[in-house]
Amino acid sequence: MTVQQEPLQPPRIGRARDALLRRLVDLVAMPASRLAHQDRSMVGDILLDMLFHATERERMMCAHRLAASREAPRRLLRYLAQCEFEIAQPLLEQNEAFDSSDLCEIVQVTTTEHRFAVANRKVVPPSVSEALAEYGELHVVRELILNEGASLPEQAVDRLLARSREEVELCPLLVERLELRPSQAMAMFWWSDGLTRRKILQRHSADRLEVIETCKDVFEMMAAEKWADPVARKALQLIERRQRNRSALDRSEYDSLEGAINAAAIEGMNPELAQEIGFISGVRPVTIAKIMSDAGGEGLAVLCKATGVKRDFLPVLWAALRRPLEIEEGQIHPQFAIVAETYELLTVAKAQTTLRYWNWSLSSAFSSQALRDAEDMDTPANEEAAFSTSQRTARLVFGK
Helix, strand or coil, rough: CCCCCCCCCCCCCCCHHHHHHHHHHHHHCCCCCCCCCCHHHHHHHHHHHHCCCCCCHHHHHHHHHHHCCCCHHHHHHHHCCCHHHHHHHHHHHHCCCCCHHHHHHHHHCHHHHHHHHHCCCCCCCHHHHHHHHHHCCCHHHHHHHHHHCCCCCHHHHHHHHHHHHHHHCHHHHHHCCCCCHHHHHHHHHHHHHHHHHHHHHHHCCCCCHHHHHHHHHHHHHHHHCCCCCCHHHHHHHHHHHCCCHHHHHHHHCCHHHHHHHHHHHHHCCCCCHHHHHHHHHHHCCHHHHHHHHCCHHHHHHHHHHHHHHHHHHHHHHHHCCCCCCCEEEECCHHHHHHHHHHHHHHHHHHHHHHHHHHHHHHHCCCHHHHHHHHHHHCCHHHHHHHHCCCHHHHHHHHHH
């Protein structure tokens, strides 16, 4: 009788690999007290090489296992964090071993989902915030700004400020950030909504009292030198207490700023009258043009308060621009109501600071590159050219 033999079963391939993979993951996740640094480094190299040939399921197992590990080799963690988002997600959301360089690399070479997870981390270092501001999509940038654990360096705020001109929904988020500087806020004012504008005026206008007191003797020195130094003269323009330009008024056909406003109400505002009002107010033609053409009109309130124009002249100036004061008889127009409220909200000193920031930004450097460009032009003949290099900021403010 012949005994029938069972067919031989081929050995199951993969059991050893699966077991080895799990053992190696356990090893690299061990605390420093249990595994020597040299051993961990060697195991990490072996595991990384195996992961190159692993399945998505195996990579996901490793990522979940190492999500809370601060001891795992960063080369290994970086590889997993750059895999498909489903694999990378637990590491990007939980692992604290990544440094700024790791996260910047992840931001630059991965997807929107990866960047969103980085923007939402408990702590986002400054250099990573800058990278996200440059590469991040709108919803990523929003998440970054809303994240209180994200540190926004000045360069990142500059990038976000430039983006906010087209993506205006960023303005109310940026105005809440403590990193926003007055010069940046004053630039953003022009394309912000009414509520954001109010916050900018409340939070970023200074009264300059201590500055004026500290520098008051310098004004006497400059007067003795007949204001010949252009650098000091331009700097003192932001500090001085007086706003109206007396010499411009002496040359004007109008006896006062109020007289020019009344003439505009009677004749209608034209470019010549607007420029005359600007000269008497001590601001540049491009600044007064921006104020007069601004749809919101809050700049008119700033102009009147800064120059000491009484509140009764605010509706006169508004009417001179052919803007409605009422929506129907006895009912004030809501936009003029906002402008009138802005006038009451501001002190004269803070209104002056705001107006001078707008005016001063035309020829002042707010970026290190602009300063470097100016330093390259160190001869008197190039002085005006040096100032013009910094008008990149003015282009942001005035849209030119």
